[in-house]
Amino acid sequence: MTFEKILLRNVEIPNSEKIDVYLKRGGYQALRKALHEHTPDELVEMVKASGLRGRGGAGFPAGLKWSFMPKAADVTKYVCVNTDEGEPGTFKDRLLVERDPHSIIEGVAIAAYAVGAHRAFVYIRGEFFTGVKRWMKAIDDAYARGFLGANILGSGFDLDLSVHRGAGAYICGEETAMLESLEGKRGEPRLKPPYPAQVGLYARPTLVHNVETLACVPHIVLRGPEWFASIGTEDSTGPKIFCVSGDVNRPGNYELPLGTPLREIIYEHAGGIKEGRQLKAVIPGGASTPMLTAEHLDVPMAFETLHAIGTMLGTGGITVMDERVCIVSAALRLTRFFAHESCGKCTPCRVGTQRLVDTLQRIEDGRGQQGDIERLLSLCDGIAGHTFCPMGDAAVNPTLSSIKHFRHEYEVHIERHRCPMSS
Amino acid sequence: MSPEEQKQPTHPETPTAKQAQRSMLLTALYIAQAQYGHLNDEALQRVAERLGLPLSEVYSTASFYSLYRLKPVGRYVIQVCDGLSCHLAGGADTLVDYIRQKLGIRVGETTSDGLFTLQTVECVASCGTSPAVRVNDELYENMTPQKVDRLLDQLAGR
Numbered sequence: 001m002t003f004e005k006i007l008l009r010n011v012e013i014p015n016s017e018k019i020d021v022y023l024k025r026g027g028y029q030a031l032r033k034a035l036h037e038h039t040p041d042e043l044v045e046m047v048k049a050s051g052l053r054g055r056g057g058a059g060f061p062a063g064l065k066w067s068f069m070p071k072a073a074d075v076t077k078y079v080c081v082n083t084d085e086g087e088p089g090t091f092k093d094r095l096l097v098e099r100d101p102h103s104i105i106e107g108v109a110i111a112a113y114a115v116g117a118h119r120a121f122v123y124i125r126g127e128f129f130t131g132v133k134r135w136m137k138a139i140d141d142a143y144a145r146g147f148l149g150a151n152i153l154g155s156g157f158d159l160d161l162s163v164h165r166g167a168g169a170y171i172c173g174e175e176t177a178m179l180e181s182l183e184g185k186r187g188e189p190r191l192k193p194p195y196p197a198q199v200g201l202y203a204r205p206t207l208v209h210n211v212e213t214l215a216c217v218p219h220i221v222l223r224g225p226e227w228f229a230s231i232g233t234e235d236s237t238g239p240k241i242f243c244v245s246g247d248v249n250r251p252g253n254y255e256l257p258l259g260t261p262l263r264e265i266i267y268e269h270a271g272g273i274k275e276g277r278q279l280k281a282v283i284p285g286g287a288s289t290p291m292l293t294a295e296h297l298d299v300p301m302a303f304e305t306l307h308a309i310g311t312m313l314g315t316g317g318i319t320v321m322d323e324r325v326c327i328v329s330a331a332l333r334l335t336r337f338f339a340h341e342s343c344g345k346c347t348p349c350r351v352g353t354q355r356l357v358d359t360l361q362r363i364e365d366g367r368g369q370q371g372d373i374e375r376l377l378s379l380c381d382g383i384a385g386h387t388f389c390p391m392g393d394a395a396v397n398p399t400l401s402s403i404k405h406f407r408h409e410y411e412v413h414i415e416r417h418r419c420p421m422s423s
Numbered sequence: 424m425s426p427e428e429q430k431q432p433t434h435p436e437t438p439t440a441k442q443a444q445r446s447m448l449l450t451a452l453y454i455a456q457a458q459y460g461h462l463n464d465e466a467l468q469r470v471a472e473r474l475g476l477p478l479s480e481v482y483s484t485a486s487f488y489s490l491y492r493l494k495p496v497g498r499y500v501i502q503v504c505d506g507l508s509c510h511l512a513g514g515a516d517t518l519v520d521y522i523r524q525k526l527g528i529r530v531g532e533t534t535s536d537g538l539f540t541l542q543t544v545e546c547v548a549s550c551g552t553s554p555a556v557r558v559n560d561e562l563y564e565n566m567t568p569q570k571v572d573r574l575l576d577q578l579a580g581r
Contacts, residue, residue, distance in 0.1 A: 076436060076437050085548050086545070086546060086548065087546070088506045088507055088508065088545070088546040088550070089506075089507065089508055089546070089550050090546075090548060090550070091548040091549060091550050091551050093548075094548045094549075125548075126488070126490045127490070127544075127547060127557070128548075129560040129561075129562070130562070164446070164449070164450075165449065165450070165453070166449070166488070167449050167452070167453070167488030167489070167490040167491055168488045168489030168490035168491075169487060169488050169489065170545065181449070182446060183442065183445060183446055184445040184446040184447060184448035184449060184484065185445070185448075185484060186483060186484050186487040187487060187488075201437075202437035202438045202439075202442050203437070204437050243550060243551060244551070245508040245511075245512075245550035245551050245553060246507070246508050246511045246512075246550075247511055251508075251550070251551040251552070251553070252551045253551060283507075287507065287546075317550070319507055319508055319511070319550070320511075321511065325511065330507060333505075333506075333507050333510055334507055336505075337505075337506070337507075337545050337546070340545055341545060343487075
């Protein structure tokens with residue numbers, strides 16, 4: 001049975017980004033229902049009951065995040081939409097913003113009403129040129145039709161929403177770095193706690209959500225939290241967009257219930273490995289998540305099941321590598337990304353990632369030395385857990401997980417003084 | 424509490440005028456870059472003056488973000504995605520080598536006629552349609568050397 005598309009229900013319809021198409025598809029009904037039939041507290045309880053967890057990588061329960069926002073009406077509060085998609089292997093938020101921006105606006109408006117915020121900001125990756133235009137056009141149209149601005153749909157609730165364009169920095173996807181960037185500063189993460197729900201944008205309570213998370217909200221309001229919770233597993237509810245790329249026949253975005261086995265996603269939906277080759281390694285949730293091997297293919301793609309085997313659901317960005325891929329080269333490529341994107345604030349991340357790259361490069365080039373594997377492990381030990389933000393923990397995952405599953409391949413590189421995969 | 428103290432709101436409205444001005448910095452840098460081609464000393468100085476910020480702060484912020492150009496670039500900036508998925512799709516290395524040979528420049532360099540600059544960039548969120556190449560504001564997906572050929576010829580007006 002094919003799964004009924006929820007988040008991607010509009011994206012293949014012509015002109016799906018236009019407000020008239022969105023309205024024809026039942027758009028903004030959830031906002032109307034939320035504003036006229038529910039109190040803010042009821043909405044918080046609904047999102048809690050739905051079990052919705054953040055889709056940006058960390059998987060934090062959304063309803064709990066909403067309930068952490070102070071209730072006081074005399075405090076300025078903000079909502080921020082994180083459209084800074086940059087996690088290698090992830091390309092779902094770009095699709096949603098370009099093809100269905102109104103579904104996100106509707107989610108933002110409901111969330112803002114629930115937490116008592118009257119000002120919301122979209123932070124979008126500077127490189128998303130089409131996305132920036134789509135966001136701005138969608139916001140203008142939503143204002144013109146009364147879904148944003150003063151007294152939305154006659155409810156007395158006011159909300160202003162504007163777009164803030166980033167300028168090229170992966171780290172700004174980290175919520176506190178994003179807040180710094182929104183304030184016009186270098187995107188360097190803040191120390192937590194305090195969390196943004198207490199001290200966020202301009203030091204005010206701020207709710208930060210990923211695009212896909214907010215796109216779930218209108219559906220929860222319209223169809224009820226029980227319906228949402230009936231999809232997926234007990235701890236990972238709802239639909240999820242899985243981005244499949246790499247050595248598969250049909251790369252692309254696939255919306256499926258959380259808990260769908262990795263094997264089914266790769267072999268049924270994405271059409272299996274190119275030219276019938278064998279799967280060697282797979283990254284389940286973006287470059288930050290530890291890689292898995294063919295023996296893990298039956299794992300259900302859910303927060304708790306992936307955690308149990310030492311990795312993470314992350315963004316749901318699945319990168320498939322077939323038998324021809326050199327694992328040292330893949331780890332090098334991934335680690336180079338983190339070295340390039342380290343913001344430089346914390347020494348272990350700034351210097352450590354560069355040392356990892358140097359060592360991996362040496363091994364890949366056939367100049368590896370005895371003790372290099374231990375050197376890599378010791379570097380990882382010095383980086384993870386010693387940085388302000390989770391980037392330090394993420395940056396060591398390609399190296400650690402590739403050594404864990406393919407240590408022999410590293411040893412062969414070092415012993416033979418060359419990469420065994422290159423001809 | 425004295426009556427004066429009671430009048431003070433516990434949470435003054437934000438953003439304050441100063442905060443709002445500072446939040447304009449990224450946008451102001453984009454505008455300056457569009458006007459000057461790249462963020463030279465004069466451009467940074469003007470942004471600093473207009474927003475009432477120290478030049479050092481403006482430079483510090485501009486140098487943090489990869490989309491701000493502190494050095495001149497060619498009319499068309501070719502950016503080849505260097506992400507893992509683009510590599511797996513036979514992208515980055517092949518395309519970079521091909522463009523290097525075709526244009527006779529290395530990564531980071533600009534052709535002598537000032538037309539093309541070649542750069543590699545990190546993941547552009549086109550992993551499902553890789554390999555990806557960006558030229559200025561346009562994204563080109565599922566690229567091959569043949570497609571790159573046609574694109575460069577078209578841009579060069581040949």
